[in-house]
Amino acid sequence: MKLYSLVGNEVFKIIMKKRLWVIVGILIILIGLFAYGEHYTRERTQSQIAERLGIDDVDDWREITNQQLLDLERRLDNPFIPEEGRASIQVRAEQLRYYLAEDINPTTFSAAQFMSNFMEQSIFLFLPLLIILLASDIVSKESTTGTIKLLMTRPVPRWKILTSKLLALTILEMIVILLMAVIALGISYITFGHGGFREPVITGFRVVNGELDASNIQTVSRGTYIFMTYSLGYIVAFSIGKMALMVSVLVKSTAASIGIMMSSLIGGTFLSFFISDWEITRYLFNVNLRLTDFLSGDLQPVEGLSLSFSIGVLLLWALAATLVAFGVFSYKDILD
Amino acid sequence: MLKSIKKAIWPITLVSVIIAVPFFIFGILQAFQVTQGAMQEEETANGENRIEERSEEIEEVNDGGHHILTLGDSLARGTGDEEGLGFAGRTVQKLDEFLDVPIIHDNYAVEGFRISEMLELLNNNEFQEELQHTDMIMISIGGNDVRSIRGLPASEWTEAYQNIEEGYQEALEETIRRIREANPGALVVFLGLYNLDYSDESPEETEFLLRWNAITYQMIEKEQDFVWIPTYDLFQFQLTESLSPDLLHPNGAGYEKIANRIIEVIMPFFTD
Numbered sequence: 001m002k003l004y005s006l007v008g009n010e011v012f013k014i015i016m017k018k019r020l021w022v023i024v025g026i027l028i029i030l031i032g033l034f035a036y037g038e039h040y041t042r043e044r045t046q047s048q049i050a051e052r053l054g055i056d057d058v059d060d061w062r063e064i065t066n067q068q069l070l071d072l073e074r075r076l077d078n079p080f081i082p083e084e085g086r087a088s089i090q091v092r093a094e095q096l097r098y099y100l101a102e103d104i105n106p107t108t109f110s111a112a113q114f115m116s117n118f119m120e121q122s123i124f125l126f127l128p129l130l131i132i133l134l135a136s137d138i139v140s141k142e143s144t145t146g147t148i149k150l151l152m153t154r155p156v157p158r159w160k161i162l163t164s165k166l167l168a169l170t171i172l173e174m175i176v177i178l179l180m181a182v183i184a185l186g187i188s189y190i191t192f193g194h195g196g197f198r199e200p201v202i203t204g205f206r207v208v209n210g211e212l213d214a215s216n217i218q219t220v221s222r223g224t225y226i227f228m229t230y231s232l233g234y235i236v237a238f239s240i241g242k243m244a245l246m247v248s249v250l251v252k253s254t255a256a257s258i259g260i261m262m263s264s265l266i267g268g269t270f271l272s273f274f275i276s277d278w279e280i281t282r283y284l285f286n287v288n289l290r291l292t293d294f295l296s297g298d299l300q301p302v303e304g305l306s307l308s309f310s311i312g313v314l315l316l317w318a319l320a321a322t323l324v325a326f327g328v329f330s331y332k333d334i335l336d
Numbered sequence: 337m338l339k340s341i342k343k344a345i346w347p348i349t350l351v352s353v354i355i356a357v358p359f360f361i362f363g364i365l366q367a368f369q370v371t372q373g374a375m376q377e378e379e380t381a382n383g384e385n386r387i388e389e390r391s392e393e394i395e396e397v398n399d400g401g402h403h404i405l406t407l408g409d410s411l412a413r414g415t416g417d418e419e420g421l422g423f424a425g426r427t428v429q430k431l432d433e434f435l436d437v438p439i440i441h442d443n444y445a446v447e448g449f450r451i452s453e454m455l456e457l458l459n460n461n462e463f464q465e466e467l468q469h470t471d472m473i474m475i476s477i478g479g480n481d482v483r484s485i486r487g488l489p490a491s492e493w494t495e496a497y498q499n500i501e502e503g504y505q506e507a508l509e510e511t512i513r514r515i516r517e518a519n520p521g522a523l524v525v526f527l528g529l530y531n532l533d534y535s536d537e538s539p540e541e542t543e544f545l546l547r548w549n550a551i552t553y554q555m556i557e558k559e560q561d562f563v564w565i566p567t568y569d570l571f572q573f574q575l576t577e578s579l580s581p582d583l584l585h586p587n588g589a590g591y592e593k594i595a596n597r598i599i600e601v602i603m604p605f606f607t608d
Contacts, residue, residue: 012346074413174353174356220366226365228367228370230360231361231364231366235573294367295367307372308368
């Protein structure tokens with residue numbers, strides 16, 4: 001049988017098994033809740049600010065923003081401000097100018113902001129959990145239901161079966177990321193009303209000698225930023241998916257497979273907190289999941305990490321897991 | 337019908353993934369470019385050019401005109417002023433009306449500055465040169481130093497305050513020494529602190545503030561051509577009218593009051 005139709009068959013099986021629809025359901029419910037919560041918090045903050053300043057109308061934001069912009073521009077005239085400070089003033093001024101030009105109150109939330117925040121918040125735990133849910137039964141279910149014996153009787157080599165499962169998984173990981181983007185966009189657009197995809201976002205932090213270097217910061221549009229975060233999300237999904245596939249080959253029951261993956265995901269995160277000064281922790285996959293933090297400039301729990309290092313570690317884990325999966329699957333005995 | 341939908345699942349999935357792949361590649365490449373892009377060198381050169389241009393300009397005006405410098409924190413910068421002038425800008429404006437000579441004003445204040453950071457700026461060699469050509473220096477500093485105890489629990493305030501005060505005294509001595517080393521003749525105007533909590537009941541904080549002002553007053557007035565300008569009383573009974581919406585910085589009216597007082601004190605220095 002051709003690999004193309006084998007992969008198609010695997011994709012079809014996963015979608016028909018309704019696992020993917022469970023994921024869609026979880027996404028809709030959770031994103032809906034997050035969006036509502038965010039909306040509620042923003043409204044409350046705004047009314048609190050208005051109360052504190054003694055103004056009835058939050059429309060005064062223009063005046064305040066103008067004042068802030070004026071302050072920043074005057075600070076730029078000072079030739080004795082260090083270069084690092086100058087860069088951050090420039091990007092902040094650029095943001096304020098955007099808000100004024102587009103007539104957007106900086107304290108309100110946009111759909112685009114929600115989209116990138118959602119990925120930033122889910123990349124290290126929620127997204128891996130979804131992928132585990134998707135991938136953990138990919139081989140073990142065949143063992144549980146006994147269909148694996150039927151598969152083996154076909155004149156298809158074992159490696160081809162696993163390859164088709166692997167490729168199907170790789171495709172569906174991307175589908176999950178796309179679903180996240182579409183659902184987040186749809187729900188947040190309904191909740192927050194405006195897109196805000198051209199808003200400048202501050203990024204470009206670098207880690208130099210274990211410290212955050214802001215001398216090269218710049219702005220990119222929120223749309224580009226979303227592309228970056230969701231692409232990095234795919235790398236995480238890719239890596240976690242391969243590990244889940246390996247576990248699924250190693251154990252027979254789907255429940256055990258999900259359990260092993262979840263406990264290593266959560267346990268590894270705890271471990272990295274307790275022994276964070278031990279150098280080996282930086283090679284744990286858990287520590288390297290927060291890829292988007294390199295964009296937003298949030299500090300890492302373990303020093304010495306960079307975007308390329310973290311991606312490298314994740315891909316190595318994926319490669320090792322794939323090799324183990326193939327090795328075991330090709331030679332294991334299928335009993336009972 | 338159902339069968340054709342089922343048949344379509346695989347092609348649809350494949351096509352959407354193939355369409356999405358270039359976007360993902362774009363995103364990853366962008367992420368790499370942003371996090372390890374090349375340093376921008378031109379900015380630094382710009383900064384140096386500005387300093388050079390400025391000192392040339394100052395030298396030109398200096399025969400006959402006046403050069404005024406402002407240093408310190410956000411108050412010196414003028415944060416909160418609707419016109420963006422601050423007490424420094426307003427003082428210069430008034431001075432300009434009275435005197436018939438050109439005046440150059442350079443404001444090097446930075447929001448959030450503490451005295452240690454201002455001292456760093458004073459130690460800068462290029463800045464020392466700038467200081468030499470100056471006739472008057474206006475300084476507002478210390479507010480951020482004394483306010484830093486607010487983040488601590490009230491039981492630790494006394495001890496923390498004493499530590500801050502000690503460091504402040506040393507730094508202030510150093511500041512005075514630095515200014516006089518570079519420029520023995522300039523007039524130095526040093527602004528006192530006002531209380532932000534006239535409305536709140538916080539006698540402890542008020543006590544610290546008064547002590548702070550007293551110490552600064554003593555140290556400043558010891559020196560030749562150094563004046564200390566009290567602001568405490570200016571805000572005492574009309575806090576809301578004189579503060580900007582952030583409830584921390586003065587508004588235009590507040591800065592105007594400070595500038596009026598400064599002008600009254602310094603006029604003789606310029607008209608003699």
